[in-house]
Amino acid sequence: MFQVKKKNGAARRGEFTCPHGTVQTPVFMNVGTQGAIKGALSAADLKNIGCQVELSNTYHLHVRPGDQLIHDLGGLHKFMTWDGPMLTDSGGFQVFSLASLRKIKEEGVHFASHVDGRKIFMGPEESMQIQSNLGSDIAMAFDECIENPAPYDYVKRSCERTYRWLVRCKNELDRLNGLPDTVNPGQVLFGINQGGTYDDLRVWHMKEIAKLDLAGYAIGGLAVGEPTEVMYHIIEAVEPWMPADRPRYLMGVGTPSNIIEAVARGVDFFDCVMPARNARHAKLFTWSGSINLKNAKYERDEDPIDPQCDCPVCRRYSRAYLRHLFKAEEMLAMRLSVMHNLYFYNQLMQKIRDALDTDQFDAFRGEYSEKLAQKI
């Protein structure tokens, strides 16, 4: 299922095959929270901007329109007309960040929906059932997401429980994949490493979940308040204990520089809402650094967002027009900007893969890791 084709230091160039296709890694997954990409992008647009993997959210789709409905209509691929690889998160992160009246027990979490206050229970089995109904290619384990920093004792108890939840996730998904009306019987499970910012807990937890022989392993609970250097340190501490023949996914990360640095530390999969969110605020990535299109200096600028970019937006529209769309509060501003930023991220991964293929990753990292963090 996963094959490492080449290494440059700890950085890996790989291929991951799942029921809806083969993913070239390192890869950035494009987020379609509610079965749609923010900024009015369609599934057809995703193809045009080089998206390989679409990521949807279990919690949101469970609340609305309901995973049973999506199951009955043939699964999320058919519902949203995306025929490529798809990952669903477990709902854990949203339960811990969006929902209210939360109560964590051994069996799972009781909470109230952020939409209508309805009481919901979600445990490992429920999360797997929902993800099975959605029929994604990759299901994520149900875990507890803790903000950093958190007390050692709490983190220890939490990641012990998250381990027990993972065992239950695995058993439940095995059962669901064998049912006759399963949407995607080839759905696989990725485990999620937790342990806050404590090396020993991270390593202990990683060793335990590695034994479960899962299709992939994620590092969760990072980019939630800790300094970037702490995040890099945790990746370095955990990486030696991650199975070398399975893909590694750093959840919710991050800036272009974060991604380059994490690839350098052996990570293969990424996702982040930042490129789309930044785009909606006119903050656009270019190969020379990021720009804010609302800046007055772009008022009469006939260049594209990035003269080095060949995305559908840069091939057609000027900064002056896009700035006008933002100022006039036209929805089209959002759409074109999100398209550009997601294309930029997908293109960043393409360039990383090209660099790995030609043994140039160190040079690429040297050139871009700092430059892409600049504002110009």
Next chain:
Amino acid sequence: MFQVKKKNGAARRGEFTCPHGTVQTPVFMNVGTQGAIKGALSAADLKNIGCQVELSNTYHLHVRPGDQLIHDLGGLHKFMTWDGPMLTDSGGFQVFSLASLRKIKEEGVHFASHVDGRKIFMGPEESMQIQSNLGSDIAMAFDECIENPAPYDYVKRSCERTYRWLVRCKNELDRLNGLPDTVNPGQVLFGINQGGTYDDLRVWHMKEIAKLDLAGYAIGGLAVGEPTEVMYHIIEAVEPWMPADRPRYLMGVGTPSNIIEAVARGVDFFDCVMPARNARHAKLFTWSGSINLKNAKYERDEDPIDPQCDCPVCRRYSRAYLRHLFKAEEMLAMRLSVMHNLYFYNQLMQKIRDALDTDQFDAFRGEYSEKLAQKI
């Protein structure tokens, strides 16, 4: 410039040629108020949904980003990347419906911008200068728009002044088209008939403006409060006095049935914000009548919006998915719905033209004029 190819009763099948192409009439113009179509549609989308003429708003673009800026960047076609025929309204309607602190004098109108309260003066010359800067193919005359009903004496004085304004528009556009840095020297002027709901004023005004030998003639000041039957009556009263060899444009109208009925009375050009506005509220047109996608009965409906429609949305998405997008407040709901409704309108005009070409317009009118007004 305009050629009537065929008639079915008063209904006309024609061709209108302007600098950016030839328009098959009857035609519905797609509204892009601020140089962008509401609902995040791009200029490329307009091509895909069969738009022939794009319509932008002089007042909005004058206020933001400024017509001088658009002129300096090569005109609105280039700015928004629309290379087909384009009409700009005169700003008159917006000045009279959006702006505040309005003061009408012989020279023009003093008012405050709806965006920042800035004091603006717009008269016939200013309107022509702005439209010349935008570089549309068709400029509309600067007129006073009166709500119906209005007192006879006021309407009489107003449409006498609107006539004098039209003479000034014509002279000014002639002058502007001769300037060396004019964006679109082939820009033509359409006059606008006014006169409220008074037949004699309408006919007097129409006779006067017909003498000015303009490229086209619009009927303005309808669909602003009067009953539909009054609107049809006014069209019938004015039509015999409209030059037969010039296109006729019924401004701001209307429902599919209104359009069919106006075509039957000799109208060639239409525009209306309703299909896009309805779409944004999940009200969608089908060939059997209109539907509201938020209705619970569409929750698990796997049919497209209209099984008879071959628009890019109906070819790909289900009612259930679109309903979910509306419920989840995803921007994509707007985009796909606006695409469908505008495609429907453009397709309606195509069917009208086909019916005229084959002498079947009466049958078409008989079948659809009432049906399309239904809610199903």
